[in-house]
Amino acid sequence: DAGVIQSPRHEVTEMGQEVTLRCKPISGHNSLFWYRQTMMRGLELLIYFNNNVPIDDSGMPEDRFSAKMPNASFSTLKIQPSEPRDSAVYFCASSFGGRVENEQFFGPGTRLTVL
Protein backbone atom coordinates (compact mmCIF):
# COMPACT_ATOMS: atom_id res chain seq x y z
CA ASP A 1 0.00 0.00 0.00
CA ALA A 2 1.51 3.34 -1.06
CA GLY A 3 -0.23 5.33 1.65
CA VAL A 4 -1.67 8.79 1.11
CA ILE A 5 0.10 10.50 -1.78
CA GLN A 6 0.47 14.26 -2.00
CA SER A 7 1.97 16.40 -4.72
CA PRO A 8 3.95 18.48 -5.02
CA ARG A 9 6.10 17.96 -1.92
CA HIS A 10 7.37 21.51 -2.13
CA GLU A 11 5.93 24.55 -3.86
CA VAL A 12 7.40 28.02 -4.05
CA THR A 13 5.32 30.68 -5.73
CA GLU A 14 4.85 34.41 -5.85
CA MET A 15 2.04 36.32 -4.23
CA GLY A 16 -1.02 36.46 -6.46
CA GLN A 17 -0.37 33.19 -8.23
CA GLU A 18 -2.74 30.24 -8.19
CA VAL A 19 -1.60 27.17 -6.28
CA THR A 20 -3.09 23.68 -6.60
CA LEU A 21 -2.26 20.95 -4.13
CA ARG A 22 -3.16 17.36 -4.91
CA CYS A 23 -4.00 14.32 -2.83
CA LYS A 24 -4.62 10.67 -3.56
CA PRO A 25 -6.14 8.91 -0.54
CA ILE A 26 -5.58 5.28 0.38
CA SER A 27 -7.67 3.02 -1.84
CA GLY A 28 -10.92 2.05 -0.12
CA HIS A 29 -10.93 4.94 2.32
CA ASN A 30 -14.11 6.99 2.24
CA SER A 31 -13.12 10.06 4.25
CA LEU A 32 -10.57 12.68 3.28
CA PHE A 33 -9.26 15.57 5.35
CA TRP A 34 -7.18 18.66 4.48
CA TYR A 35 -5.10 20.20 7.29
CA ARG A 36 -2.75 23.17 7.47
CA GLN A 37 0.19 23.28 9.87
CA THR A 38 2.01 26.44 10.96
CA MET A 39 4.23 27.20 13.92
CA MET A 40 1.83 29.79 15.23
CA ARG A 41 -1.48 27.96 14.87
CA GLY A 42 -0.46 24.31 14.95
CA LEU A 43 -2.53 21.83 12.95
CA GLU A 44 -5.84 23.18 11.68
CA LEU A 45 -8.56 21.29 9.85
CA LEU A 46 -9.53 23.10 6.66
CA ILE A 47 -12.19 20.83 5.18
CA TYR A 48 -13.21 17.19 5.12
CA PHE A 49 -15.16 14.95 2.78
CA ASN A 50 -17.17 11.80 3.40
CA ASN A 51 -17.88 9.70 0.29
CA ASN A 52 -16.62 12.58 -1.90
CA VAL A 53 -19.09 15.06 -0.38
CA PRO A 54 -17.78 18.09 1.55
CA ILE A 55 -19.12 17.84 5.08
CA ASP A 56 -17.52 20.75 6.90
CA ASP A 57 -15.55 23.56 5.28
CA SER A 58 -15.76 25.96 8.20
CA GLY A 59 -11.99 25.80 8.60
CA MET A 60 -11.32 27.18 5.13
CA PRO A 61 -9.76 30.60 5.81
CA GLU A 62 -11.55 32.57 3.12
CA ASP A 63 -12.93 32.49 -0.38
CA ARG A 64 -9.46 32.28 -1.85
CA PHE A 65 -9.40 28.64 -0.73
CA SER A 66 -11.42 25.94 -2.46
CA ALA A 67 -11.34 22.15 -2.38
CA LYS A 68 -12.81 19.50 -4.61
CA MET A 69 -13.10 15.75 -4.59
CA PRO A 70 -14.32 14.69 -8.02
CA ASN A 71 -13.95 10.99 -7.24
CA ALA A 72 -12.93 8.66 -4.45
CA SER A 73 -9.28 8.61 -5.46
CA PHE A 74 -8.44 12.28 -5.93
CA SER A 75 -8.80 15.63 -4.22
CA THR A 76 -7.43 19.12 -4.82
CA LEU A 77 -6.95 22.16 -2.63
CA LYS A 78 -6.65 25.39 -4.57
CA ILE A 79 -5.55 28.82 -3.39
CA GLN A 80 -6.27 31.71 -5.74
CA PRO A 81 -4.75 34.25 -5.37
CA SER A 82 -2.07 33.09 -2.96
CA GLU A 83 -0.67 35.36 -0.23
CA PRO A 84 2.49 35.13 1.91
CA ARG A 85 0.40 34.27 4.99
CA ASP A 86 -0.70 31.07 3.23
CA SER A 87 2.82 29.72 3.63
CA ALA A 88 2.50 26.49 5.63
CA VAL A 89 2.64 22.73 5.35
CA TYR A 90 -0.61 21.32 3.98
CA PHE A 91 -1.49 17.75 4.93
CA CYS A 92 -4.04 15.44 3.42
CA ALA A 93 -5.32 12.48 5.46
CA SER A 94 -7.76 9.67 4.76
CA SER A 95 -9.66 7.15 6.83
CA PHE A 96 -12.20 4.37 6.46
CA GLY A 97 -15.37 4.96 8.39
CA GLY A 98 -16.02 1.28 8.94
CA ARG A 99 -13.16 0.88 11.39
CA VAL A 100 -13.92 1.44 15.05
CA GLU A 101 -10.88 3.53 15.72
CA ASN A 102 -11.17 5.36 12.38
CA GLU A 103 -7.45 5.91 12.18
CA GLN A 104 -6.48 8.79 9.96
CA PHE A 105 -3.49 8.14 7.74
CA PHE A 106 -1.55 11.23 6.83
CA GLY A 107 0.32 12.04 3.67
CA PRO A 108 3.84 13.50 3.79
CA GLY A 109 2.53 17.04 3.27
CA THR A 110 3.15 19.83 0.79
CA ARG A 111 5.36 22.66 2.01
CA LEU A 112 4.06 25.85 0.43
CA THR A 113 6.09 29.05 0.39
CA VAL A 114 4.46 32.18 -1.00
CA LEU A 115 6.93 35.00 -1.60
Add this chain to the structure above:
Amino acid sequence: GEDVEQSLFLSVREGDSSVINCTYTDSSSTYLYWYKQEPGAGLQLLTYIFSNMDMKQDQRLTVLLNKKDKHLSLRIADTQTGDSAIYFCAERDSGNTPLVFGKGTRLSVIA
Protein backbone atom coordinates in the same frame (compact mmCIF):
# COMPACT_ATOMS: atom_id res chain seq x y z
CA GLY B 1 -15.56 24.98 20.95
CA GLU B 2 -13.42 21.97 21.57
CA ASP B 3 -9.88 22.61 22.69
CA VAL B 4 -6.84 20.43 23.25
CA GLU B 5 -3.86 21.80 25.17
CA GLN B 6 -0.31 20.51 25.43
CA SER B 7 2.97 21.88 26.67
CA LEU B 8 5.18 22.81 23.73
CA PHE B 9 8.54 21.39 24.72
CA LEU B 10 10.01 18.50 26.70
CA SER B 11 13.63 17.51 27.03
CA VAL B 12 14.79 14.21 28.54
CA ARG B 13 17.98 12.16 28.76
CA GLU B 14 18.32 8.97 26.78
CA GLY B 15 17.16 6.02 28.87
CA ASP B 16 14.87 8.08 31.08
CA SER B 17 11.09 8.02 30.87
CA SER B 18 9.23 10.79 29.08
CA VAL B 19 5.76 11.91 30.09
CA ILE B 20 3.80 14.11 27.70
CA ASN B 21 0.61 15.61 29.05
CA CYS B 22 -2.57 16.79 27.36
CA THR B 23 -5.85 18.29 28.52
CA TYR B 24 -9.05 18.55 26.54
CA THR B 25 -12.36 20.29 27.02
CA ASP B 26 -14.89 18.19 25.10
CA SER B 27 -16.66 15.93 27.61
CA SER B 28 -18.18 13.90 24.76
CA SER B 29 -14.79 12.81 23.44
CA THR B 30 -14.99 9.13 22.67
CA TYR B 31 -11.56 8.44 21.22
CA LEU B 32 -8.27 9.99 22.24
CA TYR B 33 -5.13 9.63 20.19
CA TRP B 34 -1.42 10.19 20.25
CA TYR B 35 0.29 10.94 16.94
CA LYS B 36 4.01 11.28 16.25
CA GLN B 37 5.50 13.60 13.64
CA GLU B 38 9.12 13.17 12.66
CA PRO B 39 10.95 16.00 10.86
CA GLY B 40 9.70 16.53 7.32
CA ALA B 41 7.04 13.85 7.60
CA GLY B 42 3.32 13.56 8.15
CA LEU B 43 1.68 12.44 11.36
CA GLN B 44 1.73 8.79 12.30
CA LEU B 45 -0.70 7.22 14.75
CA LEU B 46 1.12 5.88 17.81
CA THR B 47 -1.75 4.69 19.94
CA TYR B 48 -5.30 5.49 20.91
CA ILE B 49 -7.58 4.91 23.88
CA PHE B 50 -11.34 4.76 24.23
CA SER B 51 -12.91 7.03 26.81
CA ASN B 52 -14.21 4.04 28.80
CA MET B 53 -10.63 2.94 29.51
CA ASP B 54 -8.20 4.50 31.96
CA MET B 55 -4.98 2.88 30.83
CA LYS B 56 -3.50 1.26 27.78
CA GLN B 57 -0.02 -0.18 27.45
CA ASP B 58 1.76 -1.00 24.22
CA GLN B 59 5.42 -1.99 24.56
CA ARG B 60 7.28 1.14 25.71
CA LEU B 61 4.17 3.31 25.53
CA THR B 62 1.66 3.76 28.35
CA VAL B 63 -1.41 5.95 27.95
CA LEU B 64 -3.24 7.15 31.04
CA LEU B 65 -6.66 8.77 30.88
CA ASN B 66 -8.31 10.68 33.70
CA LYS B 67 -11.74 11.30 32.27
CA LYS B 68 -12.93 13.28 35.28
CA ASP B 69 -10.11 15.81 34.86
CA LYS B 70 -10.05 15.44 31.04
CA HIS B 71 -6.34 14.70 31.24
CA LEU B 72 -4.43 12.36 28.96
CA SER B 73 -0.77 11.42 29.22
CA LEU B 74 1.70 9.45 27.16
CA ARG B 75 4.61 7.81 28.92
CA ILE B 76 7.55 6.57 26.87
CA ALA B 77 9.78 4.20 28.81
CA ASP B 78 13.52 4.01 28.12
CA THR B 79 13.40 6.99 25.77
CA GLN B 80 15.70 6.71 22.77
CA THR B 81 17.14 9.35 20.43
CA GLY B 82 14.81 7.98 17.75
CA ASP B 83 11.87 9.11 19.86
CA SER B 84 12.78 12.75 19.22
CA ALA B 85 9.76 14.16 17.39
CA ILE B 86 6.63 16.22 17.88
CA TYR B 87 3.84 14.38 19.68
CA PHE B 88 0.24 15.42 19.08
CA CYS B 89 -2.68 14.68 21.32
CA ALA B 90 -6.04 14.51 19.50
CA GLU B 91 -9.65 13.75 20.30
CA ARG B 92 -12.84 13.06 18.43
CA ASP B 93 -16.45 12.35 19.29
CA SER B 94 -17.24 9.40 17.09
CA GLY B 95 -17.68 8.15 13.54
CA ASN B 96 -16.00 10.10 10.80
CA THR B 97 -15.89 13.40 12.65
CA PRO B 98 -12.55 15.17 12.33
CA LEU B 99 -9.83 14.96 14.90
CA VAL B 100 -9.18 18.00 17.07
CA PHE B 101 -5.44 18.31 17.61
CA GLY B 102 -3.32 19.99 20.22
CA LYS B 103 -0.41 22.12 19.05
CA GLY B 104 2.05 19.34 19.70
CA THR B 105 4.87 18.73 22.19
CA ARG B 106 8.38 18.75 20.80
CA LEU B 107 10.34 16.00 22.55
CA SER B 108 14.12 16.32 22.50
CA VAL B 109 16.17 13.35 23.68
CA ILE B 110 19.67 14.12 24.87
CA ALA B 111 22.24 11.39 24.45
